[in-house]
Amino acid sequence: MARGEDIASLARQYLGSQYVWGGESPGGFDCSGLVAYVYGKHGIQLPRTTYNQIMVGASVSPDKLRPGDLVFFDTDRTKKGPDHVGIYLGGGKFIHASNPGQGVKISSLADSYYMDRWMGGRRVPGVSASPDPNALTGEAAPQLDAHELAETYGMSYAFFKSQPELFKMLKSAVSGQWTPDKFQAEIKNSSWWKKNSETVRQAQVLQKTDPATYKAQMEAARVAARKLAVQAGAMLSDKAVEKLAKGMVWFGWQDAQIQNYVGQYIKFQDHEVLGGMAGQVAQAIKNEAYKNGVAVTKQSVLNNAQYVVRGLTTMEKIQASLREQSAGLYPAFAEQIKAGADIQDLAQPYIQTVATELGVPETDVSVFSPKVKAALNRANAQGQPEAMNLNDFTQLVRNDPAWRKTQSAQDKTMAVGRQVLADMGLVH
Known part of the structure; x- marks a missing residue:
């Protein structure tokens, strides 16, 4: 088990190292390269990129950060997701490979630039550290109160930044030093709370507070959506899969709602x-x-x-x-x-008669066969529905020109001929 304090201490040794895009050695680092290198020196292998590093470990709120934890930021607003990472040192400070002009340096979480771009903290498996004795004190205290207050309701500063109504409330809470109970009561009285269901609120908070977990949940929902589509025989576009996944994660769709949605996309293949x-x-x-x-x-x-x-x-x-x-x-x-x-089943005697008299497989005859259907739908002299009797039906079938070509017809003709000759005394 590596100590977070030792990770932070090693990172400090590279203070002033130059920034090199894609760099991952003391000769030059980029932000994720520095993190991967320092952790690697302690026997912990991390993914190479910031976007993947945020998927490692457990989410940590700003007020619970310990030395050695990772801190992530969204510094490029033109792209979604984290694009910058540093190593928390304690006392509200973190070390990171900043940019080509400054290299590896130490910055403060209290800096408005980083507060506005905060995405989350992560605690990497295999790292231990004592609680930061300087957390929320000294330089970091005035600004980190906003983070701390947000965390009292299981949210993050980044989430509040995404909701103008709530961010305004957060600033009022900080300036007025609201108690957590008052702050939570005001949140529950907000338009955001009232117009969104519990599952929607949870999804919105998770998306900003713990983007890695949110991403994992959405991907799991997409996989489930595609599997359900295959099981149902539906053909879902990527857009339809995304809508279904969001319905499952954001709106808590139950089986009936999911089936109703998927069923709309059933088409012939x-x-x-x-x-x-x-x-x-x-x-x-x-x-x-x-x-x-x-x-x-x-x-x-x-x-x-x-x-x-x-x-x-x-x-x-x-x-x-x-x-x-x-x-x-x-x-x-x-x-x-x-x-x-x-x-x-009721038409079976008629079906068998056609098959026998015309010498065709019984499987080729059904209630849909014209002769059978007509025989079943006749009316009697009084105009009441009454099926044709089988003797009449047999004669009807024998009137079909196809019957004369059958072996049955030929045998019957020969039999009649013999009988005529016998009646004339010409044969015995």
Whole structure:
């Protein structure tokens, strides 16, 4: 375990070293190069860049900093994220490779330039240090009170800077020396507090107070969003993934809200098929429609698959709707269909007759076959729905020109011929 005081002491030895972009040795350092070099001398390997170094360790508030901790700043407002890092020395001071004109130097956190650009502190694993006995005293005390007061509500100075209403309140709290209780009461009475939900407030605070953790949470949400999309059979653009991830992190979306959002992006893939859960639902809808003798369009299947995934309907409701349509399409069998029978099963004798008489596979015949469908939808002399009897249906099938070409027709013709000859006494 390296002592933070020893890390700070070693860093001081390079005071005055020149600044070199990309430098990571005593011959010249840039800010992250100095940090990586000093820590490396104590057996701790850190990422090379500032942007990655802020991902290491645990967040530390300004009033809890100890020698050896890392301090991060956003000095380039044209880019998001940390771009400058230093090593905290204690007493509100930190050492850093500043710029080509100044090299490695010591600066104060109380400097308004650095206060305005503060992004966070990090404590690196494997480093121990005693609490800074000079924290919030001497030179740093007047300005660090703002940091300290912000931390009493689990926030950071950087967060307050991002919220004009709250930053104005923070300055009033510092000048008026408000108690933490009064400060917290005023925050809860602010427009920011009232117009944002708890999850939104937490996300906004985390984004500024602990950007590394916020970044990790958002990336985890993006990964989860893409996985959920695949499972649902949805195709999400990067923009849609980002919106879903923000919904999960900022607004605390629950499963129903996530499914409703993802379901909107279910679309046909190659060869007009659906993937994931949507694909399973689509196949179930097609099977159910087939059993009930109901024709469904591709768009209808897509829409209903979306609705199921989004939680706007269920397969049970779709099945009930298809059964109701089936009863309307085949009124002669309405009561049986309502009792739970499938029209495909009810039509089986007619299907078998067509298959047998015309010599075709039974799988090629269904309730959708014109002859079968017509036979099921006939009306009797009184105009009431009544299916054709099988004897009449068999004769109807035999009237099809295709029947004369079948072996069954030829056998029957030969049988009739023999009978005629027998009746004439010409054959026995």
